[in-house]
Amino acid sequence: MANFVHIPEVKELARKTPIEIFPDPKIAVVLTNQQSGATNTPTIKIGDTVVIGEKIADAKERVSAPMHSPISGTVIKIENAYNSCFETPTEAIYIENDGKKTKGKPLTSITEAELASTKNEDLLKIIREAGIIGLGGAGFPTSVKLAVPADKKIQTLLVNGAEGEPYDTADERIMIERTANLVRGVRVVRKLLGNPAVIVVTKESKTEAVPKLQEAFSKEPNTEVRATHLTYQQGDAAMMQKAILGYETPSGKRSYEMGTIVQNVATINAIANAVFDGEPLISRVTTLNGDVPKPKNLQVKIGTPIKDILSANNVNLSTLDSVVVGGVLMGTALQTPNAPLTKRTSSIICFAKNKTKNVQQTTACIHCGRCVSACPVRLQPIAIYNAVTKGDFAKAEKLCAQDCIVCGTCSYVCPARLPLAYNVKMAKQ
Numbered sequence: 395m396a397n398f399v400h401i402p403e404v405k406e407l408a409r410k411t412p413i414e415i416f417p418d419p420k421i422a423v424v425l426t427n428q429q430s431g432a433t434n435t436p437t438i439k440i441g442d443t444v445v446i447g448e449k450i451a452d453a454k455e456r457v458s459a460p461m462h463s464p465i466s467g468t469v470i471k472i473e474n475a476y477n478s479c480f481e482t483p484t485e486a487i488y489i490e491n492d493g494k495k496t497k498g499k500p501l502t503s504i505t506e507a508e509l510a511s512t513k514n515e516d517l518l519k520i521i522r523e524a525g526i527i528g529l530g531g532a533g534f535p536t537s538v539k540l541a542v543p544a545d546k547k548i549q550t551l552l553v554n555g556a557e558g559e560p561y562d563t564a565d566e567r568i569m570i571e572r573t574a575n576l577v578r579g580v581r582v583v584r585k586l587l588g589n590p591a592v593i594v595v596t597k598e599s600k601t602e603a604v605p606k607l608q609e610a611f612s613k614e615p616n617t618e619v620r621a622t623h624l625t626y627q628q629g630d631a632a633m634m635q636k637a638i639l640g641y642e643t644p645s646g647k648r649s650y651e652m653g654t655i656v657q658n659v660a661t662i663n664a665i666a667n668a669v670f671d672g673e674p675l676i677s678r679v680t681t682l683n684g685d686v687p688k689p690k691n692l693q694v695k696i697g698t699p700i701k702d703i704l705s706a707n708n709v710n711l712s713t714l715d716s717v718v719v720g721g722v723l724m725g726t727a728l729q730t731p732n733a734p735l736t737k738r739t740s741s742i743i744c745f746a747k748n749k750t751k752n753v754q755q756t757t758a759c760i761h762c763g764r765c766v767s768a769c770p771v772r773l774q775p776i777a778i779y780n781a782v783t784k785g786d787f788a789k790a791e792k793l794c795a796q797d798c799i800v801c802g803t804c805s806y807v808c809p810a811r812l813p814l815a816y817n818v819k820m821a822k823q
C-alpha cells in the first residue's frame with residue numbers, strides 16, 4: 395500500500411470567491427474534438443451564421459459527444475488550434491461574435507415531475523445531444539458511461555466532490571452555489587443507474603460546501619454526504635472507491651463492473667442543465683489561480699482564448715513561466731496562450747518566472763525510490779520511464795503503465811525532477 399503523499403491545497407483565496415460570469419469572446423475558437431472516443435467533424439461551413447447552442451460538430455459513432463456554438467455570429471475559418479486535451483493542435487471552428495447573443499432552440503428537455511416516467515434511453519439521448527463529457531478531466535462521453543449494461547447492477551453512486559487538485563476550487567463553488575441543481579442532477583444519474591445508494595463525497599476542508607450539501611441532500615432517500623479527510627490522490631475515481639467503499643477495481647476492469655459509478659459534481663451540474671433546462675454544454679466553471687492578482691472562479695464559454703481570460707484579469711503574460719490547465723498535477727502546461735478553453739479546463743493556473751526558475755532542471759535518477767513508494771497504484775514509475783525513454787513500450791505495458799491514474803505524484807516527489815508522470819502517461823496512451 396502506497397503512503398499517500400501530502401500535497402498542499404493552495405485554495406484559500408479562490409475557494410471564497412463566488413463564480414463570476416466571464417464576458418463572451420469576440421472570436422470563439424471551438425475545438426471540434428474535446429472528448430475521448432470518435433472524431434467529430436464540422437456540421438457547418440465557413441460563412442455560415444450560427445446561434446448560441448447550435449450544434450457545430452458531431453460524429454456518428456456511439457462513443458462521441460457533439461460540440462455546440464457558445465456564441466452567435468459567423469464561422470470565419472476552420473483550422474487547427476492548440477488543443478490542451480490532446481497536447482497538440484487539432485481542428486477548430488472560429489466564430490466571430492455578432493454581439494446579438496441570439497439563442498438557438500433549446501434541446502429537448504423534461505420537467506422534474508416527468509423524470510420517473512422518462513425512459514432511460516431518452517435521458518441518455520439528451521445527455522448525448524448536450525455534448526456532456528466528464529468534466530473532471532477524463533473527457534469520456536457521459537451518455538456512454540451512464541449506459542451501464544442491463545446485467546450489471548450498480549450498488550453505489552459516488553458523487554465526486556473531492557476536487558483533489560491543488561489550486562482548483564471550481565467544483566467547490568458549484569457545490570456551494572449550485573447545490574439544488576446538483577440534487578436534480580443526482581436524481582437523473584440515480585434513475586439511469588437503477589436507483590443505487592448515493593454517497594456525496596467531499597473533503598472536510600470544504601467548510602462552506604459541506605453544510606450546504608448536507609442540507610440539500612437531507613431529504614433524498616438512501617443518500618449520505620460524507621465529508622472526510624481525503625488525500626489529493628483519493629480524488630481519483632478508483633482511489634475514491636477504495637477509500638470510501640473499501641475495495642479496489644482490479645487491473646483491466648472498470649468500476650461499474652464492481653458495482654460502482656463515480657461521477658464528478660461539475661458533470662452532474664451539466665446533466666441537470668441539459669435534462670431539465672435544455673442547455674447544451676457551452677460553458678464551464680474554471681478556477682483562475684496561482685500567480686495572478688486575484689484568484690477566482692469564472693463561468694467561461696468553451697472556446698474563449700486563454701489569453702483573453704488572462705488579460706481581462708490583469709495577468710501579464712511576459713511575467714509568466716507557464717500556464718497549466720486542467721490541474722497542476724494532472725493537467726498540462728499550455729504551449730501557447732492562444733489555446734482556447736475546453737470542456738476539460740477545470741482550472742488555469744499561472745506560475746511566475748522567478749518562482750519556477752529551478753523547477754525544470756533535471757538530474758539523473760538517484761535511486762531514492764520515492765516515486766515507487768508514492769505511487770498510489772503501486773507502479774514503478776522510474777522503470778516505466780526508463781522503458782519509455784528507450785522506446786520499449788512492450789516493457790512499459792508489462793510494468794502495467796496502463797493502470798496509471800495520471801495523478802502526477804511521482805513527478806511531484808522526484809528530487810531529480812524527472813518527468814516521470816508525463817512518460818508513464820505516454821506509455822498508457
Ligand code: SF4
Nearest residue numbers: 769798799801802804
Ligand atoms: S502518475 Fe501514474 S505512475 Fe505516477 S504516481 Fe501517479 S499513478 Fe503512479
Ligand code: SF4
Nearest residue numbers: 759760762763765808
Ligand atoms: S523519485 Fe526520482 S530520483 Fe528517486 S528513484 Fe524515482 S526517478 Fe529516481
